[in-house]
Structure formats: C-alpha cells, structure tokens
Amino acid sequence: MHLAVVCYPDLVEGAREWIEDLRAQYAGLQHDPLPPNMNLVYPVANIDSTKLIEHVQYVTESFKPFRFVVRCAIPLKDTLSPSTYVMLPPDEGFSAVVFLHDALYSGLLAEHLSDDAPFIPHVAVGYTDDIDYARRIVDDINGVEFEMEGMVRTLDILHIGDDDIRTISRVEL
Secondary structure, rough: EEEEEEEEOEEEHHHHHHHHHHHHHHOOOOOOOOOOEEEEEEOOOOOOOHHHHHHHHHHHHHHHHOOEEEEEEEEEEEEOOOEEEEOEEEEHHHHHHHHHHHHHOHHHHHHHHOOOOOOOOOOOEEEEEEEHHHHHHHHHHHOOOOOOOEEEEEEEEEEEEEOOEEEEEEOOO
16 A cells, blocks of 8 residues: 555646547547646655654645746656656746645655656656657647646645555645
C-alpha cells in the first residue's frame, strides 16, 4: 500500500474532456487510471495515513486557492524508467505549484523527496516508452494554439492498493 497527494484541478469547461480525448486519440499513450491531475507527492510507502492527512492539513493552512494557465505541452524523459511523459506545464501558476510541492515535502515527507529528477508542475496527458512518439504527440498538441485555465482548490490524499486507487481525504486550500 502506498499513499500519494494529488490535485484534481477545477478546469475550464471542456478541458477535462480535451485531455481525455487526447488520451483516447493516441492509442500508444498510457496513463494512470485517474482523471487529469497534478501529482504533488509521489507514492510513498510506510507512512501512517492519519499522520499524512494531518501533515497535509497543516501545510495547506498557509496556502490559498490559486489559478494556473497552460499554453503548451512538453515531453519529459523519466530518468528512472524508459518512459517519456507528455505533460501540460502551467505558464502561469508554475511557482505556486512548486511552493506547494516543496512545502508538502517538508517534515514528515522530507526523507521521501527524491533528487533523481526535478519536479516540474504539470497535468499529465500520458506516457510512452517511445520518445519519438511522445515528441510527435507534443508537436501535434502544440500545433494548435490553446489555453487551459484551472484552479487549485483542494488536495486529495490517495490510497494506492494493488487493485484500487481511492481518495481517503480531501483537504481544502
């Protein structure tokens, strides 16, 4: 069993469907079985769920809901696997997501912060082991001007089991 923290942002009308359509359009693109989200704390084991919930509640007391805007896609090669991710990083709100991520990785989670790869705020479209395919998808996405606006208002603490992923707590900013 693992625990993680994600944000299911409030997206402008049609944005969630647009991301789901992209996932369906590119059959070779894999994705997590979650709706579009921003991953803020990657899955960790051996942490008590009650302590994690308390930590997230404490950390988020100093944050207010914030807006972000995405205007492009980027590919990012995972340094720990053969995967390349197709990501939608925020042009606006980037630093707010970084500050939230960094605050979450203090205290209880400090020892779980990995130095193996930089944290890049994003909404994930999906991933593939074919870097050229990922680049083609990014080129297709960026071939059309778009703007996806969203709000970060809540964080979900997820329980990740062998057969299920479920929210065990939702914390408001």
